[in-house]
Amino acid sequence: xTVACNKIGQVMVLSPAGRLxxxxxxxxxDEIMTHVDSGETKVLLELSxxxxxxxxxxxxxxxxxxxxxxxxxxxxxxxxxxxxxxVFQVTGFDAILDIHGDQxxxxxxxxx
Amino acid sequence: xxxxxxxxxxxxxxxxxxxxxxxxxxxxxxLLAGAVLxxxxxxxxxxxxxxxxxVVDHTPTGEAMLDSALAEINxxxxxxxxxxxxxxLSDRGGDFKAAALDxxxxxxILDVLDDKFLWVLQTRRYPMIDDREEQEVRTRILEVLSSxxxxxxxxxxxxxxxxxxAVFPVVMSKDALDxxxxxxxxxxxxxxxxxxxxxxxxxxxxxxxIAMWQRPF
Numbered sequence: 382x383t384v385a386c387n388k389i390g391q392v393m394v395l396s397p398a399g400r401l402x403x404x405x406x407x408x409x410x411d412e413i414m415t416h417v418d419s420g421e422t423k424v425l426l427e428l429s430x431x432x433x434x435x436x437x438x439x440x441x442x443x444x445x446x447x448x449x450x451x452x453x454x455x456x457x458x459x460x461x462x463x464x465x466x467x468v469f470q471v472t473g474f475d476a477i478l479d480i481h482g483d484q485x486x487x488x489x490x491x492x493x
Numbered sequence: 494x495x496x497x498x499x500x501x502x503x504x505x506x507x508x509x510x511x512x513x514x515x516x517x518x519x520x521x522x523x524l525l526a527g528a529v530l531x532x533x534x535x536x537x538x539x540x541x542x543x544x545x546x547x548v549v550d551h552t553p554t555g556e557a558m559l560d561s562a563l564a565e566i567n568x569x570x571x572x573x574x575x576x577x578x579x580x581x582l583s584d585r586g587g588d589f590k591a592a593a594l595d596x597x598x599x600x601x602i603l604d605v606l607d608d609k610f611l612w613v614l615q616t617r618r619y620p621m622i623d624d625r626e627e628q629e630v631r632t633r634i635l636e637v638l639s640s641x642x643x644x645x646x647x648x649x650x651x652x653x654x655x656x657x658x659a660v661f662p663v664v665m666s667k668d669a670l671d672x673x674x675x676x677x678x679x680x681x682x683x684x685x686x687x688x689x690x691x692x693x694x695x696x697x698x699x700x701x702x703i704a705m706w707q708r709p710f
Binding site for chain 1: 534535537540541542543549550642643644645646649679682683684685686688
């Protein structure tokens with residue numbers, strides 16, 4: 382998995398590409414936490430390049446979201462592909478996380 | 494740290510009688526199978542998606558109960574989903590229960606007493622010696638249910654188990670349970686193994702109810 386990082390305004394945008402599973406989730410989690418530990422408090426996970434998410438991937442996202450909530454930061458996701466959106470819907474992750482259709486909507490939410 | 498099987502057994506143990514109360518032995522078997530799978534998942538030994546459950550790391554955890562289940566999944570030739578694995582491993586529910594109770598006794602949390610009548614073993618009871626672990630587990634669950642914060646994956650798993658094991662009506666008042674019901678419904682969806690285990694328990698309870706209804710008086 383590759384993870385592209387791009388700072389847009391005050392938001393750190395991370396765009397992973399590939400599968401988000403037990404093998405790759407720790408890498409993504411570490412990457413996000415590195416930014417959070419260095420002071421980033423607004424994080425957007427842009428998932429249009431991810432076509433598969435497993436339970437381990439969901440747990441990594443949950444831990445990141447929880448950490449940012451504890452730090453009173455903000456976390457959002459956008460660009461979910463159809464199979465990934467289905468997993469989020471089945472597990473109810475779409476009800477507890479801020480998920481947006483595209484990056485512009487997500488950035489507007491995080492800026493607000 | 495306790496395993497999920499140990500935690501759910503502590504929650505299900507009747508503190509007065511030292512016995513584990515469940516609607517049927519098979520329900521407990523399913524709960525314990527789910528607990529073992531959840532532990533393996535949170536220890537990064539297995540992963541799952543909507544279609545299958547699979548081993549990602551066959552390194553033993555050091556917990557014999559978990560490692561025997563991990564070895565069985567690793568040996569399997571046929572791919573199964575989380576629900577199928579819950580049912581497969583539920584056949585070993587008795588072993589999981591014995592291993593988890595032994596571990597709780599070894600940790601000094603439970604005692605073991607054999608009740609005999611006319612020199613014949615009647616029942617085995619597990620009186621609580623140290624209730625700090627049980628209180629900690631209860632407090633953790635109730636804190637998560639009374640807030641709307643993002644939960645920890647470990648708390649999600651425990652709430653799935655407690656819900657499927659019908660623990661909440663015992664540890665919460667009816668009003669508190671009513672208030673928390675939406676939150677419980679939200680959290681029990683969040684773990685795919687938990688979902689599968691809850692579905693299997695629900696089916697078993699329905700089957701038991703139908704069998705009771707059809708039983709001649």
